[in-house]
Amino acid sequence: MTSQAADGPETVAASRRSKITPEREREFFGAVLDQVRECGYDSVTMEGIAASTRCSKSTLYRQWRTKPQFVAAALRANRRVRFAGIDSGSLAEDLRLAARAAGAWSTKDTKLVQALGHAVTQDAELACALREALVEPEIAALEEILRRGVERGEVPADHPALAYIPAQMFGVLRARPVLEGKDADPEYLVCFVEAAVLPALGLT
Amino acid sequence: MTSQAADGPETVAASRRSKITPEREREFFGAVLDQVRECGYDSVTMEGIAASTRCSKSTLYRQWRTKPQFVAAALRANRRVRFAGIDSGSLAEDLRLAARAAGAWSTKDTKLVQALGHAVTQDAELACALREALVEPEIAALEEILRRGVERGEVPADHPALAYIPAQMFGVLRARPVLEGKDADPEYLVCFVEAAVLPALGLT
DNA sequence: GTGTACCGATACGATTGAGTATCGGTACAC
DNA sequence: GTGTACCGATACTCAATCGTATCGGTACAC
Numbered sequence: 446m447t448s449q450a451a452d453g454p455e456t457v458a459a460s461r462r463s464k465i466t467p468e469r470e471r472e473f474f475g476a477v478l479d480q481v482r483e484c485g486y487d488s489v490t491m492e493g494i495a496a497s498t499r500c501s502k503s504t505l506y507r508q509w510r511t512k513p514q515f516v517a518a519a520l521r522a523n524r525r526v527r528f529a530g531i532d533s534g535s536l537a538e539d540l541r542l543a544a545r546a547a548g549a550w551s552t553k554d555t556k557l558v559q560a561l562g563h564a565v566t567q568d569a570e571l572a573c574a575l576r577e578a579l580v581e582p583e584i585a586a587l588e589e590i591l592r593r594g595v596e597r598g599e600v601p602a603d604h605p606a607l608a609y610i611p612a613q614m615f616g617v618l619r620a621r622p623v624l625e626g627k628d629a630d631p632e633y634l635v636c637f638v639e640a641a642v643l644p645a646l647g648l649t
Numbered sequence: 650m651t652s653q654a655a656d657g658p659e660t661v662a663a664s665r666r667s668k669i670t671p672e673r674e675r676e677f678f679g680a681v682l683d684q685v686r687e688c689g690y691d692s693v694t695m696e697g698i699a700a701s702t703r704c705s706k707s708t709l710y711r712q713w714r715t716k717p718q719f720v721a722a723a724l725r726a727n728r729r730v731r732f733a734g735i736d737s738g739s740l741a742e743d744l745r746l747a748a749r750a751a752g753a754w755s756t757k758d759t760k761l762v763q764a765l766g767h768a769v770t771q772d773a774e775l776a777c778a779l780r781e782a783l784v785e786p787e788i789a790a791l792e793e794i795l796r797r798g799v800e801r802g803e804v805p806a807d808h809p810a811l812a813y814i815p816a817q818m819f820g821v822l823r824a825r826p827v828l829e830g831k832d833a834d835p836e837y838l839v840c841f842v843e844a845a846v847l848p849a850l851g852l853t
Numbered sequence: 854g855t856g857t858a859c860c861g862a863t864a865c866g867a868t869t870g871a872g873t874a875t876c877g878g879t880a881c882a883c
Numbered sequence: 884g885t886g887t888a889c890c891g892a893t894a895c896t897c898a899a900t901c902g903t904a905t906c907g908g909t910a911c912a913c
Binding site: 485486487488558559560562563564567580584605606609612613615616618619620621623625636637639640641642644645647 | 691829
C-alpha cells in the first residue's frame with residue numbers, strides 16, 4: 446500500500462504510476478472472471494464490472510485498453526498450477542492425486558473454458574491467455590508426472606496409451622457436465638483413473 | 650419430414666400454409682448453423698441470415714418467433730445419428746467403427762458445441778435442442794453398442810470402465826482441438842480406442 | 854500551499870442488433 | 884376475375900454496449 450520506496454531513480458513515476466493496488470487489481474480480476482463464468486464472455490460488460498467493483502469505467506479503460514485485453518490480463522493473473530508438487534513416488538498414486546486436484550478445480554475451470562470457448566476464436570490474445578492460464582500448465586505438469594513414471598520403469602516409454610492421457614483427463618473433465626449434468630468432482634475423476642486410465646497403462 | 654411444424658389449425662394448411670418448401674427451410678437451417686460454427690451464437694444476426702439466404706427478416710420472424718427458437722429449430726432439423734447401424738458382431742470392431750464415424754463428424758460437431766456452449770446456459774430450449782441433436786443420440790447409440798457387447802459376453806456387465814466410455818469418447822473428441830490444435834480425425838480416434846479404451850476393457 | 858496525476862461519476866456519441874410494422878407483389882383457390 | 888395469404892423489402896422502435904470526453908475531488912511530492 447504505502448509506496449514500495451526502494452525503487453530506482455524514477456521512483457516517483459514508478460511508484461505513483463497507478464493508484465490501483467495489487468489487491469484492488471485482484472478484485473477487478475476476480476469480478477470479471479466471476480462474471481464471465483456466470484454470464485459468458487459476451488454478456489460481461491465493462492459497465493457491469495465497474496459497478497460491481499465500485500470503480501468507474503474510466504479506470505478500467507485507463508488501465509487496460511479494451512475488454513478482451515482486460516479479460517486476458519485477468520486470466521494471466523489467475524494463472525496457477527493446479528497440481529503442482531505432486532510426486533508421491535508412484536505413477537498410479539500421482540495420477541490419482543492429479544485427478545483429485547483437477548476435480549477440485551473442475552467447476553470453476555470448466556465454466557471458464559466453456560464461457561470463453563468461442564470468444565477465444567475471435568481474439569488471439571485472449572486465446573493465448575486462456576491457454577497459458579488453464580491448459581498448458583496443467584498439461585505440462587501431467588506430462589511431468591508421466592515422465593517420472595516412465596523414468597522409474599513403471600511403464601514403457603513407448604506405451605501407446607501414454608499419449609492420450611492428457612486428452613483423456615481433460616476431456617472427461619469437460620465432458621461430464623455435458624453428458625450427466627454434474628461436475629466432474631474428485632471422486633468421479635479418481636474412479637475414472639482407476640477404472641480406465643490405470644488399466645490401460647497396465648498398472649494394477 | 651413434411652414441413653408441417655407446430656402451427657396447424659388444420660385446414661388446407663397442408664398445401665399452402667407456408668410457401669417455404671422443405672428445401673428452402675434446409676437452406677435457412679444450413680446457413681444459420683454455418684454462421685454459428687463460424688462466428689459464434691452471439692455474433693449471428695437475423696439480418697445476416699436473411700441477407701445470406703436472400704430472404705427477409707420478416708420471413709424468419711414469421712416462421713420462428715425469436716433467434717433462439719430459430720437456432721433450436723435448425724439444430725433439431727439437423728439431428729442425425731452419426732453412428733447408426735454399427736453392428737459388426739464384435740465389440741472391439743464396433744467401437745473402432747464408432748470412433749471412425751465420430752471422427753468424421755468431429756470438425757462440424759465440435760465447432761457447433763463450442764459455439765453454443767454458452768448460449769445454452771441462457772436459453773433452455775436451445776440447450777434441449779443441442780442435447781437432442783448432438784449429445785443424446787450418439788450416447789444412446791454408443792450405449793447400445795456396449796450393451797450388445799455385454800450381452801455377447803465379451804465384457805462383464807459390471808466392468809468398471811464401461812461407464813466411462815461415452816464420456817471418454819466425447820471428451821477426447823472435444824479435447825484434442827484445445828490441446829493440440831488439431832481436430833480429432835478418424836485415425837486419431839481409432840488409435841485412441843485401440844490404445845486406451847480396448848485395453849481398459851480387457852479386450853485385445 | 855501549490856502542482857500533478859490519478860480516481861470516480863456521468864454524460865455522450867456511435868454502432869449494433871432484436872423484434873415490429875407497413876406495403877406492394879404474387880401464387881394459388883375458386 | 885377476385886380474394887386470400889404469404890413473401891420480400893424496408894423503415895422503424897427500443898435497448899444495450901463499447902469506448903471517449905469532461906469534470907470535480909483528492910492523495911502525495913516538494
